[in-house]
Amino acid sequence: MNAKTEEFLGNLIEFREVSFHINDIPTRSILSGISLAVSHGETLVLLGRSGSGKTTLLRLMNGMLFPTQGEVLVQQRSTCDWDLIRLRRGIGYVIQEAGLFPHFTVAENVALVPTLEKWDRGRTAARVSELLILVGLEPTEFADRRPRELSGGQRQRVGVARALAADPPILLMDEPFGALDPVTRAELQREFSALARRLGKTIVFVTHDLREALLLASRIVLLEAGRIVAMASPQEFLRLEHPEVRAFAASLEAAPGATP
Amino acid sequence: MSPDQSNWSFFAEHRAEIFSATLDHMALVVIAMIIAILIGVPLGMFIVQRPTLRAIALAVASIFQTVPSLALFGFLIPIPFIGGIGKRTAIVALVIYALLPILRNTYVGLTGIDPAVLEAAEAMGMTNAQILFRVRLPLALAVILAGIRTATIITIGVATIAAAIGAGGLGTFIFRGVALVSDSLILAGAIPAALLALLADFLLGLVERKLKVS
Ligand SMILES: Nc1ncnc2c1ncn2[C@@H]1O[C@H](COP(=O)(O)OP(=O)(O)O)[C@@H](O)[C@H]1O
Ligand SMILES: [Mg+2]
Numbered sequence: 001m002n003a004k005t006e007e008f009l010g011n012l013i014e015f016r017e018v019s020f021h022i023n024d025i026p027t028r029s030i031l032s033g034i035s036l037a038v039s040h041g042e043t044l045v046l047l048g049r050s051g052s053g054k055t056t057l058l059r060l061m062n063g064m065l066f067p068t069q070g071e072v073l074v075q076q077r078s079t080c081d082w083d084l085i086r087l088r089r090g091i092g093y094v095i096q097e098a099g100l101f102p103h104f105t106v107a108e109n110v111a112l113v114p115t116l117e118k119w120d121r122g123r124t125a126a127r128v129s130e131l132l133i134l135v136g137l138e139p140t141e142f143a144d145r146r147p148r149e150l151s152g153g154q155r156q157r158v159g160v161a162r163a164l165a166a167d168p169p170i171l172l173m174d175e176p177f178g179a180l181d182p183v184t185r186a187e188l189q190r191e192f193s194a195l196a197r198r199l200g201k202t203i204v205f206v207t208h209d210l211r212e213a214l215l216l217a218s219r220i221v222l223l224e225a226g227r228i229v230a231m232a233s234p235q236e237f238l239r240l241e242h243p244e245v246r247a248f249a250a251s252l253e254a255a256p257g258a259t260p
Numbered sequence: 261m262s263p264d265q266s267n268w269s270f271f272a273e274h275r276a277e278i279f280s281a282t283l284d285h286m287a288l289v290v291i292a293m294i295i296a297i298l299i300g301v302p303l304g305m306f307i308v309q310r311p312t313l314r315a316i317a318l319a320v321a322s323i324f325q326t327v328p329s330l331a332l333f334g335f336l337i338p339i340p341f342i343g344g345i346g347k348r349t350a351i352v353a354l355v356i357y358a359l360l361p362i363l364r365n366t367y368v369g370l371t372g373i374d375p376a377v378l379e380a381a382e383a384m385g386m387t388n389a390q391i392l393f394r395v396r397l398p399l400a401l402a403v404i405l406a407g408i409r410t411a412t413i414i415t416i417g418v419a420t421i422a423a424a425i426g427a428g429g430l431g432t433f434i435f436r437g438v439a440l441v442s443d444s445l446i447l448a449g450a451i452p453a454a455l456l457a458l459l460a461d462f463l464l465g466l467v468e469r470k471l472k473v474s
Contacts, residue, residue, distance in 0.1 A: 087385075093380065095376055095380060096376070099376035102374075113384055116384070116385065116386065
């Protein structure tokens, strides 16, 4: 653990009684009464059905959205008080369709944040190679390709490399493997799980897939209709009695051979 | 002598005149297009985030385009500063016609970008200016250029009518030809104008294809 991370040994991200609704209509609440602390180095998985508010919760963490009530603290400071550009450059972000820039090469995509941060060329190039190798892409083969010349799985790998480029302490991932075929998805999940342990980043990972949650999480937070209804380690999660937990557990049993 | 031969010999005799009228015509078009691009592209960028202004700008530009061109030239003549007889009025009218396709394509190009790309750009900590200049504009360039291409072709055609208010160009032959009932004169204006339009379409089409990504 380096000196930089030691400063925030407590909670890297903290939600205090956060509610979020649009157009100031409290009855149409997207999130309500969210209190949550993400501590250093953990992989927190936000699990929930689609529409349960996972993406909204994630977007509150990097100042893409702000709470209607309560506050979101990142490194002990409210997102409302952060310089948003600084906040976001310190937080990696990976989304479902990767969102790679189609007019940039793979290397330019990965180099985005270092370029914005005005790193010198040599350091950027070295970092890009290092990251491509880290995510399992041979730099000589892939660096100069365009995103359209990659498979879905390769694109997600580039998305992960891009998010890690400037070595942010926090990584937010919104169903990053959701659009992949089952075989590729399982492969990326396994590799990412090993990578996450090695990197020691604080990761918030959104999914609607309980198996993925059990594989990756150090802690699972279950959302239902904008509220947190369960919070447990993967070992304890399946033993909880909450109906929504049971519903997810049932989905697991429905798929044969799916026990983790 | 067949009418064809008479046309050819007419063109041959007047080739210097036709050539200089073609250059005049091109000058009108190029000047008008430069002004229209300098107004249309920044205005298109400006209205992306401003729905009210966007509705107004696009509506005004569409209305202008529905005014018959001869009428528009006529309306402009009595207006001080921009009006009067001659090239200046003609250029104002051409700019008005060219504006809509440029404005609309700039807007459409800038807004038609994959939302996931824009979300990633924002989440990576790019500023609004960086998103505009490094993501939106490069990705919109092919669409903007398609608008410029359409506008150029319209302008080359409409510019023939500019001769009616004394702006010169290839329309001079056409108007004289109509007045004197001379096919040769009309063709001496119409053929080079058509060739100019085809050439512009071809060349700008090449550039457009080059700019297209993904
Ligand atoms: N900008 C918005 N306007 C209206 N409704 C929204 C908006 N963003 C999200 N919602 C609603 O909020 C709920 C939660 O959305 P989201 O956070 O995207 O859920 P999830 O990521 O879990 O699928 C959904 O019902 C969605 O329709
Ligand atoms: Mg979502």
